[in-house]
Amino acid sequence: MGTGFERNVAAADASARSVALAVLRSGPVSRADLARRLGLSTASLTRLTRPMISSGLLVERQPEGGNRTGRPSTPLDIDAGQAHFLGIKITWDVIYAVVCDLKGTVISRTRAAVTDTSAEAVVKQTVAIIDDHRRRGPGVTGVGIGIGGTVEGHRWVRRVPALGWTGEFDLADRLSASVGLPVSVDNDVRALTQGKHWFGEGRECSSLAVITVGVGVGCALVIDDQLYEGRRGLAAKVDHWALDPEGPACPRGHRGCAHQLLASGQVSARASEGMGRPVSFEECMRLAADGEPVTSQIVQHAAACLGLLVSRVADMIAPERVLVTGDGIELAMLGEDRMRTALVANRSTLADADDVRLVRSDFYAWAQGAAAIAIRRHMLTELPVT
Incomplete structure (x- = not known):
């Protein structure tokens, strides 16, 4: 178990890391706000931050101005170039x-x-x-x-x-x-x-769900500020969740599963069948945007299925925010109204009305x-x- 000294050092190290991490995710942040978030006394915060300031990991930014009276707060920030x-x-x-x-x-x-x-x-x-x-x-x-x-x-x-x-x-x-x-x-x-949790659209959230549509259909969850991996890395496998009992069958025998309805290759295949010629996913999106009836129907149906998928994921962990993204996001963008209608129809009535965001994300x-x-x-x- 280690000596008492070793346990104390480990505890101090964990506390210091929590401070550094809080500044990384929220900085620049005032000492008062930082102490309040972490439940630390002013003396403890000073003791923990002093060596990090000396090493250059933490830096003191210019005091906040405004109309406040008294001594101005000096925010702490991470030296990103470290x-x-x-x-x-x-x-x-x-x-x-x-x-x-x-x-x-x-x-x-x-x-x-x-x-x-x-x-x-x-x-x-x-x-x-x-x-x-x-x-x-x-x-x-x-x-x-x-x-x-x-x-x-x-x-x-x-x-x-x-x-x-x-x-x-x-x-x-x-x-x-x-x-x-x-x-x-x-x-x-x-x-x-x-990346979205620490540096992007989910930065201020302690719980977050991200659903991706594109070549495949993916999902990942943040619960209590922790990225959830699950046993053997198998958490949040939603690609074969059934969304439409009347939908097409996938090679695994599932009928109307998320992959078969939402993956870009499957959308392209249905568009090609409907148009009687090869149609790429990108062309399908362009045709649907122009109001072409066959591709518009395909996109609108897929968007409704996506709304159902989002509702199930959201109701499962009730996250502060749901991000829908991926290289196939244009499908959600074109069918956003249909997607949100299906989302509301299938989701808990107690859920927040504005916690689902569509986000464009390239491969970088x-x-x-x-x-x-x-x-x-x-x-x-x-x-x-x-």
Whole structure:
């Protein structure tokens, strides 16, 4: 169990990390507000912040002005330039990479085509991308990887359908051993959610649900300020939830499941069948926006099903906010009225009326989410605070 001294040091370290994390997510923040949020006395807060100010991790901003009387408050903030993190989003055809500072601000970004989707080739290409960024940019403290598969413990990758990976291997360890840096891996939707929770549209929320529509249908949850992974990394798998008993059957035998109704490839297939010629998802959206009847009906029906899906996820954990995003967000944008009608019709009558937001996010935002996974690890386990 350790000595009393060791336990006291561990407790002080945990308290200091909670202070640093609160400033990261809310700064600039006054000492009074910070003490109130964390339930600390002024003396305790001063004791905890003093070494972080001395090290340069925390900085004092200009005192707040205004018409207040008495001594002005001196807000505390994180020195964002103290560390930099590389976030990488791996898709079946492109690897997107961003360098972020400690506050998640994107400093630079690149992309590279995937030429070979085998695990060995993708690992080799990712190592080359990391090494290239380390040569050209600011020093990298840690790396985060977002990938569209089943990931457990920020390490183990078990299944990545888009890349054809079916085995199990420790992707984090493979990369870390090659580049000599801490590497954290997560499912790409959870990584995106981490970025939205700490640095984006869910920043002030202690509970958050993110639903993505695009090539697939994904979901991730933040509960009591914690990104929820679930057993074996399988939490919030909503892609095969049944939404329409009269809908088309998917290859797994489900009728009217979320993937079959909302995934961009399936929407494209229904549009192609209805139009009697090949129609891409992008063209389907353009035609529907112009009022073409076949594609408009497809989009409106899919939007209603999306509203049902959002209502079920929202009622499950009653989050402060629900974000709907992804590369297929245009479907929700075009059918927003239908989506929200279905949402209200199927959701608890006690729910907030304005807690669902539609958010455009390109793949660099997903890479920023991967960087947020690395920043989270750094703040919670590696950051020297005492």
